[in-house]
Amino acid sequence: MDKRILILGGNGFIGSHLTEALAATGARVRVLDRFGSLRADPVHGVDYRYADFVDIAAVAESLADIDLVIHLISTTVPGTANLDPVGDIEGNLTGTVRLLQQMRDAGVSRLLFLSSGGTVYGNTRTVPIPEDHRLNPLSSYGIVKVAIEHYIAMFGALFGFRPLVLRVSNPYGPRQSHLGVQGVISTFFQRILDGDPIRIWGDGAAVRDYLYVSDLVSFIVEAVRHDLTGTFNIGSGHGASVNDILTVVSEVTGTAPVVQYLPARGFDVKNVVLDIAKARNALHWVPQVSLHTGCERYWHWLNRSPR
Amino acid sequence: MDKRILILGGNGFIGSHLTEALAATGARVRVLDRFGSLRADPVHGVDYRYADFVDIAAVAESLADIDLVIHLISTTVPGTANLDPVGDIEGNLTGTVRLLQQMRDAGVSRLLFLSSGGTVYGNTRTVPIPEDHRLNPLSSYGIVKVAIEHYIAMFGALFGFRPLVLRVSNPYGPRQSHLGVQGVISTFFQRILDGDPIRIWGDGAAVRDYLYVSDLVSFIVEAVRHDLTGTFNIGSGHGASVNDILTVVSEVTGTAPVVQYLPARGFDVKNVVLDIAKARNALHWVPQVSLHTGCERYWHWLNRSPR
Numbered sequence: 071m072d073k074r075i076l077i078l079g080g081n082g083f084i085g086s087h088l089t090e091a092l093a094a095t096g097a098r099v100r101v102l103d104r105f106g107s108l109r110a111d112p113v114h115g116v117d118y119r120y121a122d123f124v125d126i127a128a129v130a131e132s133l134a135d136i137d138l139v140i141h142l143i144s145t146t147v148p149g150t151a152n153l154d155p156v157g158d159i160e161g162n163l164t165g166t167v168r169l170l171q172q173m174r175d176a177g178v179s180r181l182l183f184l185s186s187g188g189t190v191y192g193n194t195r196t197v198p199i200p201e202d203h204r205l206n207p208l209s210s211y212g213i214v215k216v217a218i219e220h221y222i223a224m225f226g227a228l229f230g231f232r233p234l235v236l237r238v239s240n241p242y243g244p245r246q247s248h249l250g251v252q253g254v255i256s257t258f259f260q261r262i263l264d265g266d267p268i269r270i271w272g273d274g275a276a277v278r279d280y281l282y283v284s285d286l287v288s289f290i291v292e293a294v295r296h297d298l299t300g301t302f303n304i305g306s307g308h309g310a311s312v313n314d315i316l317t318v319v320s321e322v323t324g325t326a327p328v329v330q331y332l333p334a335r336g337f338d339v340k341n342v343v344l345d346i347a348k349a350r351n352a353l354h355w356v357p358q359v360s361l362h363t364g365c366e367r368y369w370h371w372l373n374r375s376p377r
Numbered sequence: 378m379d380k381r382i383l384i385l386g387g388n389g390f391i392g393s394h395l396t397e398a399l400a401a402t403g404a405r406v407r408v409l410d411r412f413g414s415l416r417a418d419p420v421h422g423v424d425y426r427y428a429d430f431v432d433i434a435a436v437a438e439s440l441a442d443i444d445l446v447i448h449l450i451s452t453t454v455p456g457t458a459n460l461d462p463v464g465d466i467e468g469n470l471t472g473t474v475r476l477l478q479q480m481r482d483a484g485v486s487r488l489l490f491l492s493s494g495g496t497v498y499g500n501t502r503t504v505p506i507p508e509d510h511r512l513n514p515l516s517s518y519g520i521v522k523v524a525i526e527h528y529i530a531m532f533g534a535l536f537g538f539r540p541l542v543l544r545v546s547n548p549y550g551p552r553q554s555h556l557g558v559q560g561v562i563s564t565f566f567q568r569i570l571d572g573d574p575i576r577i578w579g580d581g582a583a584v585r586d587y588l589y590v591s592d593l594v595s596f597i598v599e600a601v602r603h604d605l606t607g608t609f610n611i612g613s614g615h616g617a618s619v620n621d622i623l624t625v626v627s628e629v630t631g632t633a634p635v636v637q638y639l640p641a642r643g644f645d646v647k648n649v650v651l652d653i654a655k656a657r658n659a660l661h662w663v664p665q666v667s668l669h670t671g672c673e674r675y676w677h678w679l680n681r682s683p684r
Binding site: 206207 | 467521527
């Protein structure tokens with residue numbers, strides 16, 4: 071497609087997959103990231119730039135001749151943002167509001183922002199959760215995502231921005247960090263590979279909506295192609311408990327993991343399964359990769375990746 | 378009452394009335410503010426301290442031996458916060474999260490926070506608006522208030538805070554600033570006193586819920602007395618359009634104001650009337666001062682106050 075796209079955080083877990091997929095469509099892709107990817111090779115023809123996204127001059131230069139900004143940067147993760155909420159606000163919220171101001175000044179009105187389907191709704195009695203459900207985040211990570219969504223809507227109303235906000239559930243897949251902070255699936259597999267016991271906060275009954283990264287990327291590519299705007303839940307539409315994940319991980323690896331159950335954390339949401347009907351209807355998009363298949367692919371990648 | 382209360386912003390418009398009222402109950406009141414009040418005399422027996430509330434050392438000293446913090450500080454107003462959203466975030470949101478952390482560290486768990494009934498809900502079709510209505514702020518001022526409410530709830534869940542959040546409608550009354558940014562009523566009266574034309578953004582049909590300051594203060598005093606917790610709308614429960622205010626102002630002053638109608642601002646909410654049933658039921662509280670009587674009192678005060 072004939073679009074000029076800036077991907078902020080294009081060397082991260084999701085970003086590296088998306089950079090490959092968008093470049094493959096013929097789009098002209100520029101990546102702004104702090105570092106190169108440790109897990110993916112650079113993509114031929116992509117314009118890589120290295121800077122922090124709070125570097126105003128670097129962002130201004132990166133916005134030149136851009137049609138669409140895809141904002142994937144988060145300086146925190148759900149499990150740790152509460153430890154430093156001021157840092158969470160300063161890094162993510164202030165940084166994103168400055169980005170919106172710079173986009174306005176540069177005349178770039180198209181923005182795709184990755185919000186968090188797993189944290190913005192908080193604990194709900196509604197399963198699955200539709201997009202118009204009230205937002206009641208319990209963690210700093212979710213609070214900041216909600217505030218960013220509100221600022222994006224405000225810039226839309228005041229300055230004609232045409233934003234697309236994706237409330238993504240728990241994405242997983244190759245290249246995801248396995249440092250114990252970014253996702254249950256990658257962490258479980260890594261600990262099995264290392265021969266370490268698996269730690270579970272709470273009783274393992276907490277239900278999440280796990281989405282394989284290629285299904286997320288396929289939605290984004292079609293959304294960019296069709297200039298989609300609005301707010302969409304992006305998930306598998308199916309729930310899996312932590313104990314379900316444990317079962318799949320056990321099947322895929324052929325091991326019986328040793329599990330340590332730890333006290334539940336107050337800021338963890340209990341159950342999240344997203345209603346993805348709006349996304350399905352907008353782009354005839356259907357997630358393709360089952361949890362079992364996705365886990366097999368992750369395990370395969372993990373065993374081939376450098377340690 | 379036998380309570381030790383810290384009022385942040387105790388020399389402001391609402392704060393000065395509240396300081397007088399709480400001191401009169403026998404509570405031990407400490408005020409932290411940047412400046413003394415230009416419009417009220419110091420209250421005998423109150424411990425006045427002067428510092429910015431982002432001054433961590435000054436806040437820490439002020440929290441010593443305190444049972445309850447009443448947080449009235451806002452570094453911005455609804456009409457101007459959009460001009461500098463980063464400053465709004467840094468001043469109000471980051472400042473308040475730091476305050477919450479300091480309260481946690483000092484073992485002070487009781488907090489009363491003044492949120493904004495006029496901006497947190499955004500444009501709604503529901504009249505009057507109950508507290509469980511979804512939050513959809515359109516301005517930076519409202520976005521930051523919502524984020525602060527979320528952080529207060531998070532500190533409540535994680536650290537046992539017992540907060541009271543008051544979503545106050547448009548308060549007005551003596552000592553309110555008449556610089557054209559803090560309220561329609563004070564601004565209209567001041568411009569008539571100065572012989573200036575009155576400016577209205579939009580067609581004057583926008584409906585607000587105006588609450589006389591003594592009615593707000595009487596609710597807060599009873600809430601403090603009863604250790605009330607939760608989230609409450611505090612308003613008159615009645616709507617008045619800007620044009621209604623113009624009529625009352627004309628009656629009270631005995632003049633026919635000259636009006637300039639200016640283009641509507643995109644971030645102004647169209648109609649806000651708060652459902653105050655929850656507040657009524659919690660404390661048998663009923664607003665006492667009608668719009669006409671409140672405006673008479675304001676006009677009387679304005680004509681006697683130093684220019």
